[in-house]
Amino acid sequence: MKEIKCECGHVNPIGTILCESCGRALTEKAKKESLHDMRYEGSARRSQTYNKTIIDKIWNFFSSVKVGVWLIIITLIASALGTILPQIMYITPNVDPHTYYSEHYGVFGSIYYLLGFHDLYKSWWYLLLVASIGVSLVICSLDRFIPLYRALKNQRVSRHEGFLKRQRLFNRVAATESTKDDFATIKQRLKESRYKIREEDGNILAEKGRFSRWGPYVNHIGLIIFLIGGMLRFVPGMYIDEELWLREGEIKTIPGTNDEYALENKKFTMDVYDPETDREVFGDAINRAGVVVKNFQSDVVLYKRDPDMILGESEGLEKIDEFQIRVNEPLKFDNYALYQMSYKINEFHKMTFNFLEKESEKIIGEVTIDLFDPQHEYEVSPGYKLELMGYYPDFSGFAENGEPQTNLTVPNNPAFLFKMFSPEHPEGEVSFAAIQQTVEPLGETDYKMAFKSMSTRNATVLTVRKDLTLWILSLGGAIFMIGVIQGSYWNHRRIWLQQVNGDVLIAGHTNKNWHTLKREINKIITDTSIPEPMDQQEEKTNGKESGKTNDDLA
Template sequence: MSNQVISADPFSKIWNFFTSVKLTIVLLLSLAITSIIGTLIPQNEDPQAYFEAFGGVLYQLFNLLDLFDMYHSWWFQLLIVLLTANIIVCSIDRISSNRRILFVRNPSFRLPRFRNLKHRQEFTNAHTPQQLKDIFQAFIARRFRHSQVEATENGFAIYGEKGRWTRFGVYTVHLSVVLLLIGGLIGSIFGFDGFVNIAEGESVNQIRLRNKPQMVQLDFAIRCDDFDVSFYDTGAPKEFRSSLTVLEQGRPVLNKDIIVNDPLRYKGISFYQASYGNLPSNEAVLSFTNNNTGKVYKNKATMNQPMQLPENLGTFEIKNFLQSSEFRGHNIGEAYIGVLTPPGGDPVQITLPLRFPTFDKMRKGNLVIAVVEHVPRFYTGLQVGKDPGVWVVYSGFILMIIGCYITFFMSHQQICLEIVAAGQKSRVIVAGTANKNKTGMETKVDRLTEKLTQMV
């Protein structure tokens, strides 16, 4: 008879591949190494910063390998999927091999096993074995989930068992790790991280992804009603606060003031206070002094809206607001740029710096203009994030705590009370075993023996 080479079942090959401990070690080492790389290489920075730090060649290579956003890269997600499959298959394989221990309705007990235990307690009593059996059987039945009585050559053996389900503690930990990995994978695939700047009084419904030329369209709008910033004596920002309103089809549905680490959350999207900045003010209160009559007028001027001046002095219009302006090579700071048009004359450009109210006097015109009140206009910078897997991750953490408690502090316990006749008396031998915490089980046997002696 010729020898035939029978190829293994492809499913068995795949199954054996995922039950391999070597695969687990390789995947864990790969994730550890890539996490170190993700720590050494700052993630989601500006491309120009990467180019300056690594040069053109390394920048192209790292960008090709997605090392600048590795936690969203296809290969990192593949490692997560493989590790998840590895844990699931290993757990199923282990449960299958231990099913006779884990899935038992009527547990069996072997008396020789308890007789061979090193730690046992004994005591004698004047009652007969039958009398002690009736007393102790009810006691064991109350304290253990399963109890059983067996007749022996010289008396009886009473067995008790509880906590068989605690053997699933390690698999609960496995499941928690799977949930953590799946939650991270969901966030990596379906989540996003972006930012948006919103001027006071304006609303937006698009988010720009961080370091990507893409916009995310929201099915609602977010409006900045107000922004406020306070400063320390040194001039450093102390607190900045944004009053935000969520709009659904133009109608407000939610309002919240946010500060750093206290975001607004809506439909799974979080808006964090991240930064702020100045914008050109739309309005300013100006004073107009007529040098001929000495009269002073105050009027509110709006950007790009000409205003008629009293006493037939012409018109004035604010054209621009500069955060930094210069005069003869000197920086004079923030300033409005306006145009004064006298009656029948040519328009004159006028600079109105905020720090120098009398600056326009140097023009030596019939009309002196100054800024009386300037209300800064801000925009709020929001970091926007969506992570739909966060609740899966939270569930994984909770399940891990439960699984660790079961694994380390609970055990599968079996107890045996052997009652044998000893002349006119009875001898009771108490022994017990547990799959974990042998010392704790010995203490439990001692306490149980003490209670049994007190009962009779």
């Protein structure tokens, strides 16, 4: 495909409608138009020129504004569908997601899971949608920005007469002896109005606000940066938002730190407002809620782990410092922040049972079980031992087949299935024991396990956050707002004054706010022989409304 050489000598890319230099119409359609379409200065856009290779077809597809809008609509619909059922982070922990959604929501839940809506923002097709929006923004911008920039850069002061006649604001008048002085007066007034003046052979091009044309493209840059920041959140190490349950006395590795840091909960404290001393200020709240929390905080110790240590050991931890974490007073270190989010008072910790002979109620011994680290076997006394056959942290009852059921992994209502070994029963007897409850699921036994006591401890819930994408998102948002301001509060205005064959031609163009430009031109040409430019679009509209043709108006 060859380039197009205009009569003025300027070589234009194939597909150009108006010469980038003089503005002459290069196509038959452009020559017949009553007004030129100046949206892209008649420049050649790649999407409207090339359509042969697969690259051309991909470019043309993503350069369509309609495609971009539909991608956004589809993404919004998908985001809305992702709120119908709870996301995977909100379902019961340690439960197979497929099983959970199919059991709770039936066929719809299974389809929901299979389509990836259960973990929407990490599903491959949702990320592909977001990436496609970014590709569409890039291609749309390049497809329009490059030819527009080239056309504005190459524009000459002296434009073809047909170009000026087809501007929305246009008029002509015969030149007079005062025309030269009028041009000088107008030139001075244009400078006072902060127009940039260019002259060529006595002709004038006054221009200002060209930078406003780049506002939409600055918007696109901001959006692209914002999308990049959003997608970087799925890159390991860039964004972390995890929950850490930490009981008093526990040391746990901080999630998302690659086992580099560990945290110890020395003590959790919850203070409430006193119903007597604080009633004057918080009386209504205390009456309404009963207990109003004044402060809850975690006294913690931050450790850094020796990289050569074996994971799971408490040795090899280097103490960094002690901290107090309160609401709105997080612990911050090495791009991480630990926020105090919730707590659990008097969480079950250890459970003690008596191993006793039923007939005589003789206690053979007792067993204390750590609810967070139950052992498989326990020695009670010589000749007596226990084997833990089943542990149900949140016992909810027996299934139809007699199998004990549990809802959660947190010990809210712990229960155990024991096998009891004694000299009389070396093969063992089975006993099911919970709080104030003992069941013999396989028949009568001579020994049983009886609940004795429960010890508790407090637990704190911390949120671990790390966000290395925040500055990228902020930068993208700031650039987007700059583009909004740039394109909203300024506009690109041009005024041409030329002498052609004894006539003076005046034309004006702006990308918006036509009436403001017209008033500004009228102010500039006041008390000169230069006529007020007519709004040819309004004239054309009025002519149609009155039934007149263009020939009648002429």
